[in-house]
Amino acid sequence: MSVFTIEAFLAILGLALLLVEAFVPQVSRRTIAAASIGGTALALVLFFTAASHAPDSLPSFCRPWMQLDQLALFYKGFFLVITLLVLWLTHECAPYLGKYTLEGRLTEMFSLPLIVCAGMMWMAAAQDLVTVFVALELVTVSFYVLVAFARKSSLALEAGVKYLILGALSTGVLVFGIAWIYGTTGSLSFQGIAAALAKPGIAKAPVLLGAAFLLAGLGFKVAAAPFQSWVPDVYQGAPIPVTTFLSVGSKAAGFVVLTRTVDALLVGHSVIGPEIKGLLLILGSLTVLLGSLPAIYQQSVKRLLGYSSISHAGYLLLALACDDSTRSGMTSSGIVAFYLATYLPMTVLGFVVLAILRLNGGGEDIRDFRGLAKRSPVLGLAMTIALASLAGLPLTAGFMGKLFVFVSLVDQAYWGALVCAAIGAAAGFYYYFRTILAIHSPETSPASEPLKLGTITKACTVVLTLAILVLGLYPKPLQQVLSKPAEVAAKSAH
Protein backbone atom coordinates (compact mmCIF):
# COMPACT_ATOMS: atom_id res chain seq x y z
CA MET A 1 0.00 0.00 0.00
CA SER A 2 1.56 3.29 -1.02
CA VAL A 3 0.57 6.77 0.05
CA PHE A 4 -0.63 7.46 -3.45
CA THR A 5 -3.44 4.89 -3.31
CA ILE A 6 -4.93 6.26 -0.08
CA GLU A 7 -6.62 9.21 -1.81
CA ALA A 8 -8.07 6.88 -4.43
CA PHE A 9 -9.33 4.59 -1.67
CA LEU A 10 -11.04 7.49 0.13
CA ALA A 11 -12.63 8.88 -3.04
CA ILE A 12 -13.94 5.46 -4.08
CA LEU A 13 -15.29 4.78 -0.59
CA GLY A 14 -17.07 8.16 -0.67
CA LEU A 15 -18.62 7.42 -4.07
CA ALA A 16 -19.61 3.91 -3.01
CA LEU A 17 -21.42 5.24 0.06
CA LEU A 18 -23.30 7.72 -2.15
CA LEU A 19 -24.39 4.86 -4.41
CA VAL A 20 -25.45 2.78 -1.42
CA GLU A 21 -27.73 5.61 -0.35
CA ALA A 22 -29.26 5.76 -3.84
CA PHE A 23 -29.76 2.03 -4.50
CA VAL A 24 -30.01 0.33 -1.10
CA PRO A 25 -32.05 2.81 0.95
CA GLN A 26 -32.68 0.34 3.80
CA VAL A 27 -29.04 0.51 4.97
CA SER A 28 -29.12 2.34 8.28
CA ARG A 29 -27.34 5.58 9.05
CA ARG A 30 -25.29 3.80 11.69
CA THR A 31 -23.82 1.38 9.13
CA ILE A 32 -22.90 4.18 6.76
CA ALA A 33 -21.34 6.19 9.59
CA ALA A 34 -19.38 3.12 10.70
CA ALA A 35 -18.16 2.44 7.14
CA SER A 36 -17.07 6.03 6.65
CA ILE A 37 -15.39 6.46 10.04
CA GLY A 38 -13.81 3.01 9.84
CA GLY A 39 -12.57 3.68 6.31
CA THR A 40 -10.93 6.94 7.33
CA ALA A 41 -9.35 5.34 10.40
CA LEU A 42 -8.02 2.54 8.20
CA ALA A 43 -6.65 5.11 5.74
CA LEU A 44 -4.93 6.92 8.62
CA VAL A 45 -3.29 3.71 9.85
CA LEU A 46 -2.22 2.76 6.31
CA PHE A 47 -0.91 6.27 5.81
CA PHE A 48 1.37 6.08 8.83
CA THR A 49 2.71 2.68 7.82
CA ALA A 50 3.27 3.83 4.21
CA ALA A 51 4.62 7.31 4.95
CA SER A 52 8.08 6.08 5.89
CA HIS A 53 8.97 5.01 2.34
CA ALA A 54 6.86 7.60 0.57
CA PRO A 55 9.06 9.31 -2.06
CA ASP A 56 9.70 6.17 -4.12
CA SER A 57 6.09 5.06 -3.94
CA LEU A 58 4.83 7.60 -6.46
CA PRO A 59 4.25 6.06 -9.90
CA SER A 60 6.28 7.79 -12.60
CA PHE A 61 3.27 9.05 -14.58
CA CYS A 62 2.26 11.39 -11.77
CA ARG A 63 5.75 12.65 -10.91
CA PRO A 64 5.41 15.79 -13.09
CA TRP A 65 2.36 17.07 -11.25
CA MET A 66 2.73 15.62 -7.79
CA GLN A 67 5.45 15.42 -5.24
CA LEU A 68 5.59 13.68 -1.89
CA ASP A 69 7.93 15.86 0.11
CA GLN A 70 7.93 16.20 3.88
CA LEU A 71 5.45 19.08 3.74
CA ALA A 72 3.00 17.13 1.56
CA LEU A 73 3.18 14.13 3.89
CA PHE A 74 2.63 16.30 6.97
CA TYR A 75 -0.44 17.93 5.44
CA LYS A 76 -1.83 14.61 4.19
CA GLY A 77 -1.68 13.25 7.73
CA PHE A 78 -3.21 16.47 9.00
CA PHE A 79 -6.17 16.19 6.59
CA LEU A 80 -6.80 12.55 7.52
CA VAL A 81 -6.86 13.44 11.22
CA ILE A 82 -9.24 16.36 10.77
CA THR A 83 -11.53 14.32 8.50
CA LEU A 84 -11.70 11.57 11.08
CA LEU A 85 -12.56 14.09 13.81
CA VAL A 86 -15.19 15.75 11.63
CA LEU A 87 -16.83 12.42 10.78
CA TRP A 88 -16.95 11.50 14.46
CA LEU A 89 -18.44 14.90 15.28
CA THR A 90 -21.04 14.45 12.53
CA HIS A 91 -21.97 11.11 14.06
CA GLU A 92 -22.31 12.74 17.49
CA CYS A 93 -24.43 15.58 16.08
CA ALA A 94 -26.65 13.27 14.03
CA PRO A 95 -29.66 13.50 16.39
CA TYR A 96 -30.05 17.23 15.92
CA LEU A 97 -28.69 17.46 12.34
CA GLY A 98 -31.29 14.96 11.14
CA LYS A 99 -34.05 17.39 12.07
CA TYR A 100 -32.87 19.86 9.45
CA THR A 101 -32.20 17.57 6.50
CA LEU A 102 -34.61 16.12 3.96
CA GLU A 103 -36.29 13.02 5.49
CA GLY A 104 -33.61 13.03 8.18
CA ARG A 105 -31.04 11.62 5.79
CA LEU A 106 -27.37 12.22 6.50
CA THR A 107 -25.51 9.95 4.06
CA GLU A 108 -23.89 12.84 2.20
CA MET A 109 -22.60 14.21 5.48
CA PHE A 110 -20.61 10.98 5.82
CA SER A 111 -19.56 10.42 2.21
CA LEU A 112 -18.71 13.93 0.98
CA PRO A 113 -16.06 14.55 3.69
CA LEU A 114 -14.20 11.51 2.33
CA ILE A 115 -14.15 13.02 -1.15
CA VAL A 116 -13.16 16.40 0.31
CA CYS A 117 -10.33 14.67 2.18
CA ALA A 118 -9.07 13.05 -1.02
CA GLY A 119 -9.15 16.46 -2.74
CA MET A 120 -7.26 18.13 0.08
CA MET A 121 -4.64 15.37 0.06
CA TRP A 122 -4.13 15.89 -3.67
CA MET A 123 -3.76 19.59 -3.03
CA ALA A 124 -1.04 18.90 -0.47
CA ALA A 125 1.08 17.14 -3.09
CA ALA A 126 0.19 19.22 -6.14
CA GLN A 127 3.11 20.59 -8.11
CA ASP A 128 1.29 22.53 -10.82
CA LEU A 129 -1.62 24.91 -11.04
CA VAL A 130 -3.82 22.52 -13.05
CA THR A 131 -3.72 19.91 -10.28
CA VAL A 132 -4.19 22.63 -7.69
CA PHE A 133 -7.23 23.97 -9.52
CA VAL A 134 -8.96 20.63 -10.00
CA ALA A 135 -8.31 19.46 -6.42
CA LEU A 136 -9.34 22.84 -5.02
CA GLU A 137 -12.61 22.76 -6.93
CA LEU A 138 -13.30 19.20 -5.83
CA VAL A 139 -13.05 20.47 -2.26
CA THR A 140 -14.98 23.69 -2.84
CA VAL A 141 -17.90 22.18 -4.76
CA SER A 142 -18.29 19.45 -2.13
CA PHE A 143 -18.29 22.15 0.53
CA TYR A 144 -21.15 24.00 -1.25
CA VAL A 145 -23.26 20.90 -0.70
CA LEU A 146 -22.08 20.33 2.87
CA VAL A 147 -22.71 23.93 3.98
CA ALA A 148 -26.25 23.99 2.58
CA PHE A 149 -27.03 20.41 3.53
CA ALA A 150 -29.22 21.17 6.55
CA ARG A 151 -31.61 22.85 4.13
CA LYS A 152 -34.65 22.93 6.36
CA SER A 153 -32.80 25.49 8.43
CA SER A 154 -33.06 28.80 6.58
CA LEU A 155 -29.78 29.93 8.16
CA ALA A 156 -27.90 26.96 6.67
CA LEU A 157 -29.44 27.61 3.27
CA GLU A 158 -28.49 31.27 3.47
CA ALA A 159 -24.95 30.32 4.46
CA GLY A 160 -24.86 27.91 1.51
CA VAL A 161 -25.91 30.62 -0.97
CA LYS A 162 -23.36 33.08 0.41
CA TYR A 163 -20.59 30.49 0.27
CA LEU A 164 -21.64 29.53 -3.25
CA ILE A 165 -21.58 33.07 -4.65
CA LEU A 166 -18.31 34.08 -3.01
CA GLY A 167 -16.73 30.70 -3.75
CA ALA A 168 -17.61 30.94 -7.43
CA LEU A 169 -16.30 34.51 -7.46
CA SER A 170 -12.98 33.38 -6.03
CA THR A 171 -12.79 30.58 -8.60
CA GLY A 172 -13.17 33.13 -11.40
CA VAL A 173 -10.51 35.35 -9.88
CA LEU A 174 -8.20 32.37 -9.37
CA VAL A 175 -8.46 31.15 -12.98
CA PHE A 176 -7.94 34.70 -14.26
CA GLY A 177 -4.80 34.90 -12.13
CA ILE A 178 -3.60 31.53 -13.39
CA ALA A 179 -4.14 32.73 -16.99
CA TRP A 180 -1.94 35.79 -16.50
CA ILE A 181 0.74 33.89 -14.62
CA TYR A 182 0.78 31.37 -17.48
CA GLY A 183 0.78 34.13 -20.08
CA THR A 184 3.85 35.80 -18.63
CA THR A 185 5.88 32.85 -17.39
CA GLY A 186 4.79 30.34 -20.06
CA SER A 187 4.41 27.58 -17.49
CA LEU A 188 1.80 26.14 -15.14
CA SER A 189 4.11 24.16 -12.87
CA PHE A 190 5.54 25.75 -9.72
CA GLN A 191 9.03 24.85 -10.84
CA GLY A 192 8.58 26.42 -14.27
CA ILE A 193 7.06 29.57 -12.78
CA ALA A 194 9.93 29.92 -10.30
CA ALA A 195 12.49 29.42 -13.07
CA ALA A 196 10.84 32.01 -15.32
CA LEU A 197 10.59 34.56 -12.51
CA ALA A 198 14.29 34.25 -11.72
CA LYS A 199 15.19 35.44 -15.24
CA PRO A 200 15.82 39.20 -15.28
CA GLY A 201 14.14 40.01 -18.62
CA ILE A 202 10.53 39.26 -17.61
CA ALA A 203 7.88 42.00 -17.73
CA LYS A 204 6.95 42.96 -14.20
CA ALA A 205 3.44 44.45 -14.41
CA PRO A 206 1.57 41.47 -15.99
CA VAL A 207 3.18 38.94 -13.64
CA LEU A 208 2.23 41.12 -10.73
CA LEU A 209 -1.36 41.31 -12.00
CA GLY A 210 -1.53 37.53 -12.29
CA ALA A 211 0.08 36.97 -8.89
CA ALA A 212 -2.29 39.43 -7.22
CA PHE A 213 -5.36 37.69 -8.69
CA LEU A 214 -3.97 34.26 -7.80
CA LEU A 215 -3.31 35.30 -4.20
CA ALA A 216 -6.75 36.90 -3.97
CA GLY A 217 -8.42 33.71 -5.22
CA LEU A 218 -6.52 31.58 -2.72
CA GLY A 219 -7.11 34.23 -0.05
CA PHE A 220 -10.82 33.46 -0.23
CA LYS A 221 -10.21 29.82 0.70
CA VAL A 222 -8.13 30.71 3.74
CA ALA A 223 -10.43 33.57 4.81
CA ALA A 224 -7.94 36.37 4.21
CA ALA A 225 -8.86 40.02 3.73
CA PRO A 226 -10.41 41.42 1.57
CA PHE A 227 -12.35 38.18 1.00
CA GLN A 228 -13.06 37.45 4.65
CA SER A 229 -16.61 38.79 4.88
CA TRP A 230 -18.26 35.40 4.18
CA VAL A 231 -16.61 33.69 7.13
CA PRO A 232 -18.70 34.75 10.15
CA ASP A 233 -21.99 34.29 8.25
CA VAL A 234 -21.13 30.90 6.77
CA TYR A 235 -19.61 29.62 10.02
CA GLN A 236 -22.72 30.64 11.93
CA GLY A 237 -25.18 29.16 9.45
CA ALA A 238 -23.47 25.88 8.56
CA PRO A 239 -23.89 22.73 10.71
CA ILE A 240 -21.21 22.52 13.43
CA PRO A 241 -19.21 19.59 11.91
CA VAL A 242 -19.09 21.38 8.55
CA THR A 243 -17.97 24.60 10.23
CA THR A 244 -15.19 22.66 11.94
CA PHE A 245 -14.14 21.15 8.63
CA LEU A 246 -14.21 24.54 6.91
CA SER A 247 -12.25 26.31 9.59
CA VAL A 248 -9.51 23.68 9.93
CA GLY A 249 -9.46 21.50 6.80
CA SER A 250 -10.34 24.02 4.13
CA LYS A 251 -8.05 26.61 5.66
CA ALA A 252 -5.08 24.25 5.90
CA ALA A 253 -5.68 23.13 2.30
CA GLY A 254 -5.70 26.75 1.20
CA PHE A 255 -2.49 27.38 3.09
CA VAL A 256 -0.59 24.43 1.67
CA VAL A 257 -1.32 25.72 -1.85
CA LEU A 258 -0.56 29.27 -0.76
CA THR A 259 2.77 28.09 0.71
CA ARG A 260 3.77 26.44 -2.54
CA THR A 261 2.61 29.40 -4.66
CA VAL A 262 4.39 31.96 -2.51
CA ASP A 263 7.52 29.80 -2.50
CA ALA A 264 7.44 29.76 -6.30
CA LEU A 265 6.79 33.50 -6.52
CA LEU A 266 9.49 34.46 -4.01
CA VAL A 267 12.21 32.02 -5.01
CA GLY A 268 15.76 33.38 -5.27
CA HIS A 269 15.95 36.75 -7.02
CA SER A 270 12.36 36.78 -8.20
CA VAL A 271 11.54 40.03 -10.01
CA ILE A 272 8.32 40.48 -8.07
CA GLY A 273 9.69 39.33 -4.68
CA PRO A 274 9.50 42.64 -2.79
CA GLU A 275 6.01 43.45 -4.10
CA ILE A 276 4.61 40.03 -3.17
CA LYS A 277 6.12 40.30 0.30
CA GLY A 278 4.63 43.77 0.74
CA LEU A 279 1.24 42.52 -0.46
CA LEU A 280 1.33 39.57 1.96
CA LEU A 281 2.32 41.84 4.86
CA ILE A 282 -0.45 44.34 4.14
CA LEU A 283 -3.09 41.62 3.63
CA GLY A 284 -1.87 39.74 6.71
CA SER A 285 -2.00 42.80 8.95
CA LEU A 286 -5.40 43.77 7.57
CA THR A 287 -6.71 40.23 8.10
CA VAL A 288 -5.52 40.15 11.72
CA LEU A 289 -7.22 43.47 12.43
CA LEU A 290 -10.45 42.68 10.54
CA GLY A 291 -10.62 39.36 12.39
CA SER A 292 -9.90 40.54 15.91
CA LEU A 293 -11.54 43.95 16.18
CA PRO A 294 -15.15 43.04 15.14
CA ALA A 295 -14.90 39.92 17.33
CA ILE A 296 -14.92 42.12 20.44
CA TYR A 297 -18.65 42.80 20.04
CA GLN A 298 -19.74 39.24 19.22
CA GLN A 299 -22.32 37.48 21.38
CA SER A 300 -22.42 34.18 19.43
CA VAL A 301 -19.50 31.86 20.18
CA LYS A 302 -19.83 30.22 16.75
CA ARG A 303 -19.42 33.62 15.10
CA LEU A 304 -16.61 34.41 17.50
CA LEU A 305 -14.76 31.29 16.37
CA GLY A 306 -15.34 32.48 12.80
CA TYR A 307 -13.67 35.82 13.49
CA SER A 308 -10.93 34.01 15.38
CA SER A 309 -10.35 31.87 12.31
CA ILE A 310 -9.93 35.05 10.22
CA SER A 311 -7.36 36.52 12.58
CA HIS A 312 -5.41 33.24 12.67
CA ALA A 313 -5.32 33.32 8.86
CA GLY A 314 -3.77 36.78 9.23
CA TYR A 315 -0.94 35.50 11.44
CA LEU A 316 -0.33 32.68 8.96
CA LEU A 317 -0.11 35.15 6.06
CA LEU A 318 2.39 37.22 8.04
CA ALA A 319 4.44 34.05 8.62
CA LEU A 320 4.41 33.38 4.85
CA ALA A 321 5.71 36.88 4.11
CA CYS A 322 8.85 36.29 6.24
CA ASP A 323 12.04 34.64 5.09
CA ASP A 324 13.16 31.52 6.90
CA SER A 325 13.74 32.44 10.52
CA THR A 326 17.27 31.82 11.74
CA ARG A 327 16.36 32.42 15.35
CA SER A 328 13.73 29.67 15.62
CA GLY A 329 15.50 27.46 13.08
CA MET A 330 12.33 26.96 11.02
CA THR A 331 11.43 27.72 7.44
CA SER A 332 8.45 30.00 6.86
CA SER A 333 6.49 27.06 5.43
CA GLY A 334 7.46 25.06 8.52
CA ILE A 335 6.12 27.81 10.77
CA VAL A 336 2.83 27.85 8.83
CA ALA A 337 2.53 24.06 9.16
CA PHE A 338 3.38 24.20 12.86
CA TYR A 339 0.83 26.95 13.45
CA LEU A 340 -1.85 24.91 11.68
CA ALA A 341 -0.95 21.85 13.75
CA THR A 342 -1.51 23.88 16.92
CA TYR A 343 -4.65 25.40 15.44
CA LEU A 344 -6.27 22.00 14.83
CA PRO A 345 -6.78 20.75 18.42
CA MET A 346 -7.84 24.08 19.87
CA THR A 347 -10.39 24.90 17.17
CA VAL A 348 -11.82 21.39 17.02
CA LEU A 349 -12.12 21.36 20.82
CA GLY A 350 -14.00 24.66 20.74
CA PHE A 351 -16.48 23.27 18.21
CA VAL A 352 -16.84 19.96 20.06
CA VAL A 353 -17.88 21.79 23.23
CA LEU A 354 -20.26 23.94 21.19
CA ALA A 355 -21.77 20.79 19.65
CA ILE A 356 -22.24 19.14 23.07
CA LEU A 357 -24.04 22.22 24.38
CA ARG A 358 -26.20 22.27 21.27
CA LEU A 359 -27.04 18.58 21.67
CA ASN A 360 -28.21 19.28 25.22
CA GLY A 361 -30.64 21.91 24.04
CA GLY A 362 -28.39 24.92 24.57
CA GLY A 363 -27.69 27.75 22.17
CA GLU A 364 -24.48 29.10 20.68
CA ASP A 365 -24.19 32.40 22.55
CA ILE A 366 -21.73 33.37 25.25
CA ARG A 367 -24.55 33.40 27.82
CA ASP A 368 -25.15 29.69 27.10
CA PHE A 369 -21.61 29.02 28.32
CA ARG A 370 -22.34 30.53 31.75
CA GLY A 371 -21.61 28.08 34.52
CA LEU A 372 -20.27 25.43 32.13
CA ALA A 373 -17.48 24.60 34.60
CA LYS A 374 -20.14 23.73 37.18
CA ARG A 375 -22.28 21.69 34.79
CA SER A 376 -19.34 19.64 33.57
CA PRO A 377 -15.87 20.23 35.08
CA VAL A 378 -14.17 18.30 32.25
CA LEU A 379 -15.77 20.37 29.48
CA GLY A 380 -15.25 23.59 31.41
CA LEU A 381 -11.54 22.90 31.79
CA ALA A 382 -11.16 21.73 28.18
CA MET A 383 -12.91 24.82 26.78
CA THR A 384 -10.85 27.08 29.05
CA ILE A 385 -7.62 25.55 27.77
CA ALA A 386 -8.82 25.72 24.15
CA LEU A 387 -9.75 29.40 24.44
CA ALA A 388 -6.54 30.26 26.32
CA SER A 389 -4.62 28.55 23.54
CA LEU A 390 -6.56 30.41 20.83
CA ALA A 391 -5.68 33.64 22.66
CA GLY A 392 -2.03 32.57 22.81
CA LEU A 393 -1.47 32.18 26.54
CA PRO A 394 2.02 30.82 27.39
CA LEU A 395 2.30 27.05 28.05
CA THR A 396 -0.40 26.33 25.44
CA ALA A 397 0.05 25.33 21.80
CA GLY A 398 -1.35 28.62 20.50
CA PHE A 399 1.45 30.50 22.25
CA MET A 400 4.19 28.57 20.47
CA GLY A 401 2.61 29.16 17.07
CA LYS A 402 2.23 32.89 17.66
CA LEU A 403 5.74 33.06 19.16
CA PHE A 404 7.31 31.72 15.96
CA VAL A 405 5.37 34.24 13.86
CA PHE A 406 6.35 37.16 16.09
CA VAL A 407 10.01 36.05 16.18
CA SER A 408 10.09 35.91 12.35
CA LEU A 409 8.54 39.37 12.13
CA VAL A 410 11.17 40.73 14.53
CA ASP A 411 13.91 38.93 12.56
CA GLN A 412 12.85 40.66 9.38
CA ALA A 413 12.17 43.97 11.13
CA TYR A 414 8.60 44.21 9.80
CA TRP A 415 7.57 46.60 12.59
CA GLY A 416 4.27 47.78 11.10
CA ALA A 417 3.00 44.22 10.72
CA LEU A 418 4.32 43.41 14.21
CA VAL A 419 2.27 46.25 15.71
CA CYS A 420 -0.89 45.04 13.90
CA ALA A 421 -0.27 41.47 15.06
CA ALA A 422 0.23 42.68 18.63
CA ILE A 423 -3.01 44.69 18.54
CA GLY A 424 -4.82 41.61 17.20
CA ALA A 425 -3.37 39.40 19.94
CA ALA A 426 -4.35 41.91 22.63
CA ALA A 427 -7.92 42.10 21.30
CA GLY A 428 -7.89 38.30 21.22
CA PHE A 429 -7.08 38.15 24.92
CA TYR A 430 -10.10 40.35 25.62
CA TYR A 431 -12.71 38.38 23.69
CA TYR A 432 -11.51 34.87 24.46
CA PHE A 433 -11.24 35.67 28.16
CA ARG A 434 -14.75 37.10 28.18
CA THR A 435 -15.96 33.60 27.23
CA ILE A 436 -13.66 31.98 29.81
CA LEU A 437 -15.12 34.25 32.50
CA ALA A 438 -18.62 33.18 31.44
CA ILE A 439 -17.62 29.51 31.73
CA HIS A 440 -16.47 30.01 35.32
CA SER A 441 -19.23 32.38 36.41
CA PRO A 442 -21.19 31.26 39.48
CA GLU A 443 -24.60 31.83 37.88
CA THR A 444 -25.64 29.36 35.19
CA SER A 445 -27.31 29.63 31.80
CA PRO A 446 -31.07 28.92 31.50
CA ALA A 447 -30.26 25.21 31.19
CA SER A 448 -28.41 24.34 34.36
CA GLU A 449 -28.57 20.56 34.74
CA PRO A 450 -25.19 18.74 34.76
CA LEU A 451 -24.00 17.55 31.31
CA LYS A 452 -23.47 13.84 30.79
CA LEU A 453 -20.69 12.84 28.39
CA GLY A 454 -20.27 9.56 26.54
CA THR A 455 -17.00 7.69 26.91
CA ILE A 456 -15.80 8.43 23.37
CA THR A 457 -16.69 12.11 23.71
CA LYS A 458 -14.79 12.32 26.97
CA ALA A 459 -11.79 10.50 25.48
CA CYS A 460 -11.70 12.80 22.43
CA THR A 461 -11.96 15.90 24.62
CA VAL A 462 -9.13 14.71 26.85
CA VAL A 463 -6.90 13.77 23.89
CA LEU A 464 -7.44 17.14 22.19
CA THR A 465 -6.76 19.00 25.45
CA LEU A 466 -3.59 17.00 26.02
CA ALA A 467 -2.50 17.72 22.43
CA ILE A 468 -2.79 21.45 23.14
CA LEU A 469 -0.74 21.18 26.32
CA VAL A 470 1.90 18.85 24.86
CA LEU A 471 2.43 21.06 21.80
CA GLY A 472 2.69 24.06 24.10
CA LEU A 473 5.14 22.50 26.56
CA TYR A 474 7.21 20.29 24.31
CA PRO A 475 7.02 21.39 20.64
CA LYS A 476 10.49 20.04 19.74
CA PRO A 477 9.48 16.74 18.04
CA LEU A 478 6.99 18.42 15.70
CA GLN A 479 9.46 21.22 15.04
CA GLN A 480 12.04 18.65 13.98
CA VAL A 481 9.62 16.90 11.64
CA LEU A 482 8.82 20.22 9.99
CA SER A 483 12.38 21.53 9.73
CA LYS A 484 13.50 18.45 7.77
CA PRO A 485 12.66 19.78 4.29
CA ALA A 486 15.00 22.74 4.85
CA GLU A 487 17.92 20.42 5.59
CA VAL A 488 17.21 18.35 2.50
CA ALA A 489 16.96 21.49 0.37
CA ALA A 490 20.20 22.82 1.87
CA LYS A 491 21.99 19.56 1.10
CA SER A 492 20.81 19.49 -2.50
CA ALA A 493 21.90 23.12 -2.94
CA HIS A 494 25.52 22.35 -1.96
Next chain:
Amino acid sequence: MITLNHYLIVSGILFSLGLAGVIARRNILIIYMCLEMMLSAANLALVAFSRFNVTQGLPDYTAQALVFFTITVAAAEVAVGLAIIVALYRTKQSVEVEAVTKLQG
Protein backbone atom coordinates in the same frame (compact mmCIF):
# COMPACT_ATOMS: atom_id res chain seq x y z
CA MET B 1 -4.48 41.20 -37.93
CA ILE B 2 -5.84 40.14 -34.57
CA THR B 3 -3.08 40.02 -32.00
CA LEU B 4 -2.83 38.67 -28.45
CA ASN B 5 -3.66 42.12 -27.11
CA HIS B 6 -7.08 42.14 -28.78
CA TYR B 7 -8.01 38.88 -27.06
CA LEU B 8 -6.72 40.13 -23.74
CA ILE B 9 -8.70 43.36 -24.03
CA VAL B 10 -11.92 41.43 -24.75
CA SER B 11 -11.15 39.09 -21.89
CA GLY B 12 -10.51 42.04 -19.57
CA ILE B 13 -13.79 43.69 -20.59
CA LEU B 14 -15.73 40.45 -20.04
CA PHE B 15 -14.13 39.97 -16.64
CA SER B 16 -14.88 43.53 -15.55
CA LEU B 17 -18.48 43.29 -16.78
CA GLY B 18 -18.92 40.07 -14.83
CA LEU B 19 -17.42 41.55 -11.69
CA ALA B 20 -19.55 44.70 -12.01
CA GLY B 21 -22.63 42.51 -12.40
CA VAL B 22 -21.77 40.46 -9.31
CA ILE B 23 -21.41 43.63 -7.28
CA ALA B 24 -24.37 45.59 -8.66
CA ARG B 25 -27.16 43.11 -9.43
CA ARG B 26 -29.67 42.01 -6.79
CA ASN B 27 -30.93 38.79 -8.37
CA ILE B 28 -28.91 35.72 -7.36
CA LEU B 29 -29.48 33.98 -10.71
CA ILE B 30 -28.12 36.97 -12.61
CA ILE B 31 -25.19 37.18 -10.20
CA TYR B 32 -24.52 33.54 -10.97
CA MET B 33 -24.58 34.24 -14.71
CA CYS B 34 -22.10 37.06 -14.19
CA LEU B 35 -19.83 34.67 -12.29
CA GLU B 36 -19.88 32.30 -15.24
CA MET B 37 -18.97 35.23 -17.47
CA MET B 38 -15.90 35.92 -15.33
CA LEU B 39 -14.88 32.30 -15.71
CA SER B 40 -15.31 32.52 -19.49
CA ALA B 41 -13.18 35.64 -19.54
CA ALA B 42 -10.41 33.74 -17.75
CA ASN B 43 -10.79 30.83 -20.19
CA LEU B 44 -10.50 33.20 -23.15
CA ALA B 45 -7.30 34.65 -21.71
CA LEU B 46 -5.92 31.13 -21.15
CA VAL B 47 -6.65 30.01 -24.71
CA ALA B 48 -5.24 33.21 -26.19
CA PHE B 49 -2.05 32.97 -24.14
CA SER B 50 -1.73 29.33 -25.11
CA ARG B 51 -2.24 30.03 -28.82
CA PHE B 52 0.37 32.78 -28.90
CA ASN B 53 2.94 30.93 -26.79
CA VAL B 54 4.53 29.22 -29.80
CA THR B 55 7.53 26.94 -29.55
CA GLN B 56 8.85 25.35 -32.76
CA GLY B 57 5.79 26.38 -34.71
CA LEU B 58 3.32 24.70 -32.32
CA PRO B 59 1.26 26.37 -29.60
CA ASP B 60 1.80 25.23 -26.00
CA TYR B 61 -1.20 23.10 -25.17
CA THR B 62 -0.95 22.90 -21.35
CA ALA B 63 -3.16 25.93 -20.82
CA GLN B 64 -5.75 24.62 -23.28
CA ALA B 65 -5.86 21.41 -21.27
CA LEU B 66 -6.56 23.53 -18.20
CA VAL B 67 -9.43 25.18 -20.07
CA PHE B 68 -11.11 21.81 -20.50
CA PHE B 69 -10.78 21.21 -16.77
CA THR B 70 -12.19 24.68 -16.06
CA ILE B 71 -15.23 24.09 -18.29
CA THR B 72 -15.93 20.72 -16.67
CA VAL B 73 -15.53 22.08 -13.17
CA ALA B 74 -17.73 25.05 -14.02
CA ALA B 75 -20.45 22.64 -15.17
CA ALA B 76 -20.27 20.79 -11.86
CA GLU B 77 -20.34 24.07 -10.02
CA VAL B 78 -23.41 25.22 -11.93
CA ALA B 79 -25.22 21.95 -11.19
CA VAL B 80 -24.62 22.26 -7.46
CA GLY B 81 -25.18 26.01 -7.48
CA LEU B 82 -28.53 25.86 -9.23
CA ALA B 83 -29.67 23.11 -6.86
CA ILE B 84 -28.91 25.37 -3.91
CA ILE B 85 -30.62 28.35 -5.55
CA VAL B 86 -33.72 26.22 -6.28
CA ALA B 87 -33.75 25.09 -2.64
CA LEU B 88 -33.56 28.75 -1.63
CA TYR B 89 -36.47 29.63 -3.92
CA ARG B 90 -38.58 26.82 -2.45
CA THR B 91 -38.15 28.10 1.10
CA LYS B 92 -38.17 31.86 0.53
CA GLN B 93 -40.15 32.19 -2.74
CA SER B 94 -37.50 34.62 -3.89
CA VAL B 95 -34.01 34.65 -5.36
CA GLU B 96 -33.23 38.28 -4.57
CA VAL B 97 -30.27 39.01 -2.32
CA GLU B 98 -32.71 40.50 0.21
CA ALA B 99 -33.81 36.91 0.90
CA VAL B 100 -30.42 36.10 2.40
CA THR B 101 -29.78 38.79 4.98
CA LYS B 102 -30.70 37.00 8.19
CA LEU B 103 -27.15 36.08 9.20
CA GLN B 104 -25.68 39.24 10.71
CA GLY B 105 -23.50 39.94 13.68
